Amino acid sequence: MYNIPAPYFNLDYTLDCGQVFRWNLEDEWWHGVVKGEIVHAFHDRENETLILDSKLPKDYLHTYFRLDDDLPFIFSDIDKDPYIHEAISKYSGMRLILQEPWECLISYMLATASNIPRIKKSIERMSRLLGDDLGDGFYSFPKPKSLASCYNEELCECKMGFRARRIVQAAQMVVDKEFDLTAPYEMDYADAKQYLMTIEGIGDKVADCVLLFAYDKMEAFPVDTHVEKIVRQYYSDSFKGPYAKAKMSKWGHSYFGKYCGYAQQYLFYQLRLEGALGTGI
DNA sequence: AGCCAGGCGGTCA
């Protein structure tokens, strides 16, 4: 059991904001599986302490929850207008999470043209089927080898639809060492993005999510349909054509600066919770 | 019931 000082932190927002899919809240404790281990987490707000029960090393979890990110500084840096100001004020304490690349990559490939409840279910089914049994109803995220060898067994199609083939293929690339999951750590944002997009099924948006959530490339600004709507309504409707989202992504970086990844996640979460646009400000 | 989902890749002009 670890007690970690965690000022400027909100565990609920952090785990609920749609960046991770394997955490569930039950009786004020969050329960999840990270890097093949069960983690139980409780936020003692009075004492600004994060209480964690897990076999994982304390420093790993500290890094996972990005507790070294200087949130007040990041807020002051991205606080460019009333709309983002509202988001960072209301949901202050939401932190990005530094995920394992393999799980993040597959999860976001699976997320294409889907929705969060469905993504969670699909990952849960897949883990139950192909991951290790950790006890108490927890299962690890399937390893590349398990996913690579299951396409013809109909099992793997855990309601993944057209995504199944791409995911199995990506797993095969990792198994065959055609794709090196550690390589993007050493690359800059642009190179790492290009490298990720050599995988079929990874385009601009999925690549940006993986770069932001797993490879610590804070300058990534993922633009999905929600962020696209926000940008159009509150910032500029001048982005046209099939590459509109890619243009918005570049705009996001230049507008919000080096911590635009944080800005993106706050905007995304605000819209997801509050639904219809136009109720804010 | 019917639209849309944390998209991508391909095609046609």
Next chain:
DNA sequence: TGACCGCATGGC
């Protein structure tokens, strides 16, 4: 760097 389509299927 424009406009459209098919992909599979669940949420709401």
